[in-house]
Amino acid sequence: MTDKPQPPQRTAETATDPERTRKVAAAGDSTAAGTDDSQTQGTGAEGAEAFLEGRESLRGATGPYFGAYGGRWMPESLIAALDELEDTFEKACADPDFVAEVADLNRNYSGRPSLLTEAKRFSEHACGARIFLKREDLNHTGSHKINNVLGQALLAKRMGKTRLIAETGAGQHGVASATAAALMGMECVVYMGAEDTRRQALNVARMELLGAKVIPVAHGSQTLKDAINEALRDWVANVDHTHYLLGTAAGAHPFPAMVRFFHEVIGDEARGQILEQTGALPDAVCACIGGGSNAIGIFHAFLDDKDVEIFGFEAGGDGVETGRHAASITLGRPGVLHGARSYLMQDEDGQTVESHSISAGLDYPGVGPEHSYLADIGRVTYEPITDAEAMDSFQLLCRTEGIIPAIESAHALAGALKVARRWDEAGHTGAGRPVNEAIIIVNLSGRGDKDVATAAEWFDLLETEKVDSKTVTEGEDK
Amino acid sequence: MSGAVDSGQTSKSAAAIDRARNAGRSALIGYLPAGYPDVARSIDAAVALADNGVDLIEIGVPYSDPVMDGPVIQDATVEALANGFRVSQLFDVVAGITARTDVPVVVMTYWNPVMRLGVDEFARRLAEAGGAGLITPDLIPDEAAEWMEVSDKYGLDRIFLVAPSSSPERLHRTVEASRGFVYAVSIMGVTGARSKVSSAAHKVVDDTHAAGAKRVCVGLGVSTAEHVREIAAYADGVIVGTALVAALRDGGVGAVGQLAKELSAGLA
Numbered sequence: 001m002t003d004k005p006q007p008p009q010r011t012a013e014t015a016t017d018p019e020r021t022r023k024v025a026a027a028g029d030s031t032a033a034g035t036d037d038s039q040t041q042g043t044g045a046e047g048a049e050a051f052l053e054g055r056e057s058l059r060g061a062t063g064p065y066f067g068a069y070g071g072r073w074m075p076e077s078l079i080a081a082l083d084e085l086e087d088t089f090e091k092a093c094a095d096p097d098f099v100a101e102v103a104d105l106n107r108n109y110s111g112r113p114s115l116l117t118e119a120k121r122f123s124e125h126a127c128g129a130r131i132f133l134k135r136e137d138l139n140h141t142g143s144h145k146i147n148n149v150l151g152q153a154l155l156a157k158r159m160g161k162t163r164l165i166a167e168t169g170a171g172q173h174g175v176a177s178a179t180a181a182a183l184m185g186m187e188c189v190v191y192m193g194a195e196d197t198r199r200q201a202l203n204v205a206r207m208e209l210l211g212a213k214v215i216p217v218a219h220g221s222q223t224l225k226d227a228i229n230e231a232l233r234d235w236v237a238n239v240d241h242t243h244y245l246l247g248t249a250a251g252a253h254p255f256p257a258m259v260r261f262f263h264e265v266i267g268d269e270a271r272g273q274i275l276e277q278t279g280a281l282p283d284a285v286c287a288c289i290g291g292g293s294n295a296i297g298i299f300h301a302f303l304d305d306k307d308v309e310i311f312g313f314e315a316g317g318d319g320v321e322t323g324r325h326a327a328s329i330t331l332g333r334p335g336v337l338h339g340a341r342s343y344l345m346q347d348e349d350g351q352t353v354e355s356h357s358i359s360a361g362l363d364y365p366g367v368g369p370e371h372s373y374l375a376d377i378g379r380v381t382y383e384p385i386t387d388a389e390a391m392d393s394f395q396l397l398c399r400t401e402g403i404i405p406a407i408e409s410a411h412a413l414a415g416a417l418k419v420a421r422r423w424d425e426a427g428h429t430g431a432g433r434p435v436n437e438a439i440i441i442v443n444l445s446g447r448g449d450k451d452v453a454t455a456a457e458w459f460d461l462l463e464t465e466k467v468d469s470k471t472v473t474e475g476e477d478k
Numbered sequence: 479m480s481g482a483v484d485s486g487q488t489s490k491s492a493a494a495i496d497r498a499r500n501a502g503r504s505a506l507i508g509y510l511p512a513g514y515p516d517v518a519r520s521i522d523a524a525v526a527l528a529d530n531g532v533d534l535i536e537i538g539v540p541y542s543d544p545v546m547d548g549p550v551i552q553d554a555t556v557e558a559l560a561n562g563f564r565v566s567q568l569f570d571v572v573a574g575i576t577a578r579t580d581v582p583v584v585v586m587t588y589w590n591p592v593m594r595l596g597v598d599e600f601a602r603r604l605a606e607a608g609g610a611g612l613i614t615p616d617l618i619p620d621e622a623a624e625w626m627e628v629s630d631k632y633g634l635d636r637i638f639l640v641a642p643s644s645s646p647e648r649l650h651r652t653v654e655a656s657r658g659f660v661y662a663v664s665i666m667g668v669t670g671a672r673s674k675v676s677s678a679a680h681k682v683v684d685d686t687h688a689a690g691a692k693r694v695c696v697g698l699g700v701s702t703a704e705h706v707r708e709i710a711a712y713a714d715g716v717i718v719g720t721a722l723v724a725a726l727r728d729g730g731v732g733a734v735g736q737l738a739k740e741l742s743a744g745l746a
């Protein structure tokens with residue numbers, strides 16, 4: 001971490017500075033619900049200007065604040081644990097032994113570096129642009145999630161903690177956490193919405209095989225956000241020997257910066273690989289956004305490359321106009337949830353609104369604070385992708401490349417095709433280059449094995465069984 | 479230690495605690511959620527607290543993600559929300575209570591509903607409804623710059639929390655930032671009945687006093703008259719929540735009054 005560029009020098013960011021608070025208030029003050037005008041307010045404009053003038057690096061931001069976002073909106077009971085974690089993390093980053101330990105696990109356990117694969121037949125649908133896939137699907141346990149859990153589990157050991165707790169939606173982060181716990185001989189408890197334990201029964205079994213205890217959460221919406229609430233309640237009660245292994249680049253400081261740090265390897269590798277394979281930087285980098293960990297992991301390496309356009313694709317669910325979506329940045333407004341100030345899907349009373357997505361991993365009403373900042377300053381463009389658009393690209397990748405992607409990652413694939421089409425209509429890329437010379441990197445954050453049942457249902461592949469299961473459901477309803 | 483806590487004259491909750499102290503006892507503070515089981519009965523139940531020896535009423539704002547609450551309070555607030563509770567009704571509840579009793583009312587709220595309405599607007603309406611201040615379970619002084627300003631503007635109490643895990647530096651900082659009283663959580667955990675009072679409670683209260691607090695009240699897991707008596711031996715006030723919410727759920731307003739009477743008898 002020591003040889004990294006210094007975090008951007010931003011002004012007026014300390015918590016007690018009234019100027020910052022006023023900006024925070026201004027950003028959250030507009031009254032329109034749903035559509036939000038705050039993206040042009042807050043500290044954004046300044047940051048963008050500084051970035052464009054080349055005065056600032058956007059890399060290596062340490063938190064606790066990212067512009068007006070981030071912070072520690074947390075119960076006092078947990079502050080000591082967050083302080084301890086921050087301190088342990090900072091010392092570990094400066095410790096060559098720790099850095100080497102992470103690198104060794106990445107290489108010899110997870111299977112890094114992950115490949116960068118040119119998707120030639122898929123690219124035939126991209127108006128002449130060449131699409132490259134960063135193959136996080138090939139990591140051990142099948143997604144990028146392993147990068148973060150190994151790092152955090154090592155930190156937990158350094159803090160002398162013997163028990164890991166985690167939340168999970170689809171089960172990917174739960175499986176990764178159970179894996180790290182097994183590898184390092186720690187106890188593991190995974191909180192999962194009761195609704196999700198039913199949707200993802202196989203992943204529940206995977207976690208149990210790995211020795212973890214899965215606790216279904218029957219409160220609230222019974223999905224990811226409620227699993228996080230329950231994990232936080234566990235953490236408050238057991239913080240002396242328990243580390244909360246948060247699965248995405250959200251939450252209270254130091255989680256957003258720390259989770260990003262462990263995922264930066266994705267972008268660092270991809271940047272080197274694309275230069276090696278094509279001799280050039282990409283024109284665009286695309287990733288899907290749940291809480292934002294895979295995205296910030298690949299974006300980070302490219303943040304200071306001004307000619308690289310960066311796109312984050314949120315879950316548009318049934319379509320943002322239907323209200324059934326998980327597009328926190330596109331349609332949310334700043335608020336606090338789970339410890340950070342960030343864009344948030346909330347109603348007029350500040351109650352969290354339930355999100356909807358075919359992809360359990362994107363089904364979260366919040367987003368990591370660094371993404372909110374990058375959205376405000378205009379460095380990254382965030383857009384929604386509907387369930388239907390994602391599933392079309394899911395199928396296209398299966399058929400053209402022989403790769404079954406996670407449905408989460410399929411949102412990024414669909415987004416990449418959209419970007420290429422937009423360039424095609426404009427006659428050039430965002431940076432004014434010819435589309436048929438353009439290069440797009442898509443972060444293929446995970447593989448789709450876990451999604452086979454969902455996809456089979458979506459594509460009506462279960463003809464015979466479908467009749468049976470319908471009868472069963474109808475029977476149960478009575 | 480000139481902290482804001484000292485300026486008790488301007489603080490309604492400090493005045494209530496001092497009245498109990500002048501009567502030779504600790505204060506009893508009772509928690510109930512706004513809008514549970516409905517707006518009218520939440521007002522009646524709070525008035526029943528006041529009529530049965532409670533010195534300070536704490537009204538909770540039902541919120542979608544109550545990370546510091548255990549199952550009993552979660553279920554009650556989920557029900558209030560499912561019945562259509564709106565934040566604007568909080569101010570009706572506070573006004574409804576303060577119209578019927580002189581016992582001061584503080585509001586316990588997670589921060590996002592305050593932020594959404596606007597900190598100034600929330601405070602203005604709370605003050606207008608006769609509320610005394612806010613207890614903020616997920617707002618620490620480090621993030622409270624705006625609330626510090628606005629609470630001064632409207633003369634509202636700022637009741638921050640301290641915990642067994644709080645460092646001496648944080649205790650000082652929190653005591654300095656607070657007005658009215660400091661809320662000491664008795665245990666590392668969330669709200670909910672427990673069979674006995676944690677041994678950590680006594681130490682947190684002593685340490686918070688030593689950090690300069692004039693009034694320290696203990697909450698979380700306090701549910702019986704015996705707990706109340708035990709804590710009253712060292713704290714300036716005792717906060718009961720889950721047990722009262724369960725009484726309201728199981729026996730209605732009458733049961734709330736009955737339990738409040740039993741709890742306050744423990745202090746006489």
Ligand SMILES: Cc1ncc(COP(=O)(O)O)c(C=O)c1O
Pocket residue numbers: 143144169170171172173247248249288289290291292293294295360361362406408409445446447
């Ligand atoms: C494969 C995959 N991609 C993406 C995500 C979304 O999370 P994040 O936005 O933190 O990368 C998940 C979460 O479960 C996932 O499993």
